[in-house]
Amino acid sequence: MSVFALVDCNNFYASCEKLFRPDLRHAPLIVLSNNDGCVVARSKEAKALGIKMGVPVHKIKAQIQQHGIQVFSSNYALYGDISHRVMQTLESLAPAVEVYSIDEAFLDLTGVANAVGLTEFGLHVRATVQQHVGMTVCVGIAPSKTLAKLANHAAKQYPATRGVVDLTDPARQKKLLSLMPVSEVWGVGRKLSERLNALGITTALQLAEQNPKDIRRRFSVVLERTVRELNGESCLPLEDITPTKQQILCSRSFGQRVTHYSDMHAAINSYVARAAEKLRHEQQHCQRLSVYIRTGLFNPNDPRYSNSASLRLDYPTDDTRVLLHAAGRLLQGIWKEGYRYAKAGITLSDFYDRGVTQPDLFIQPNSNPRSARLMHTLDCINQHQRGRVFFASQGTGNAWAMNRNYLSPSYTTHWQALPKVTSKKSSNQKRPFEI
């Protein structure tokens, strides 16, 4: 029988911010989405104050003032680095690890139960990550990924579990399933919950008791798998080899509304340059590019407009210049003067491995050998500090740049931002923090 563990960091972004600010250890703290728009992470103190996930920050200004809630912009350089450290620790503990997201991983524990108790193993994982990285994690253990997710949820919800729930026993599975609303099940979102509730299926157990074939007919093959997984039948294998990406997106909301074509053009070109950089990092070429722009969604007085356009390139490429040219043509086709634009983005798709190209009978592929060298040089120069070298069409203005007004230092990834350690003696000096 397979055994999976799901290891998930508690309040990940909020915990990362606290790592280097011991003075804020017990403070309510929230992290905002890009552009300082919504709340995307909350410390347990902030949760206790009733701050909801996803709420626009301007709607909770009074609470922030009243309770002295600490506010941070998203600092992905920091979160990415801490995540990497957590994953490295997990890889030292388990035979196979699937990094599922920035703050969680599945471990393959098949066979581990022969050597050591599963709960004991979970507690060891928890203690080791705490010691190595200072991050608190919860561990859910079960015969399928979907059940492991649910076990993890329980480990978070009930402190008496000490952060580890072993759900390999079918009787325990049944009990937990009966306590969980169906909306908590992995793969059951808002729409599916509504449809299931309408059929009288409100708990995870009720979903587990459905006939899989029936569910497939009325819903989809995806939900059928969920039903099977809830019954302990593993349908989703551990994917410990990261599959190649199928698309790369780069999109941003603007710090201020964009009204000039030149600003939009510069923004789009910057996104294209960033996406092309990611594409080369994946060692892929792409043949499809799409561009979209839109106005704000929430101001009833502003006229709304949104549009997108895409095209297929003559041959797959990873040359930023080719993509910039194509993006310019697409933007011209959808740009309309007179609107206040709030957001834009681009998508690269239709990927091919480098050198694996089906040539067209009539079109000569661009075999310019300088292209690859130029892009490689560009990436090398920008490796440690993004944007040292860039294309003129990305512009130098930042009229459209996103707001990040509460950004913490990149403690672990920039030399200049390393935390300072000061002695008590110099306590009359200004100390940002102590370690």
Added chain:
DNA sequence: TCTGGGGTCCTAGGACCC
């Protein structure tokens, strides 16, 4: 005044093939 970003997978429907 102010509401995120980056992904995956599945399905339906149309165009096309013999």
Added chain:
DNA sequence: TCTGGGGTCCTAGGACCC
């Protein structure tokens, strides 16, 4: 008068995830 069946490929859109 009566006008099939089986299949592929592509795209757009929707649902889900963190």
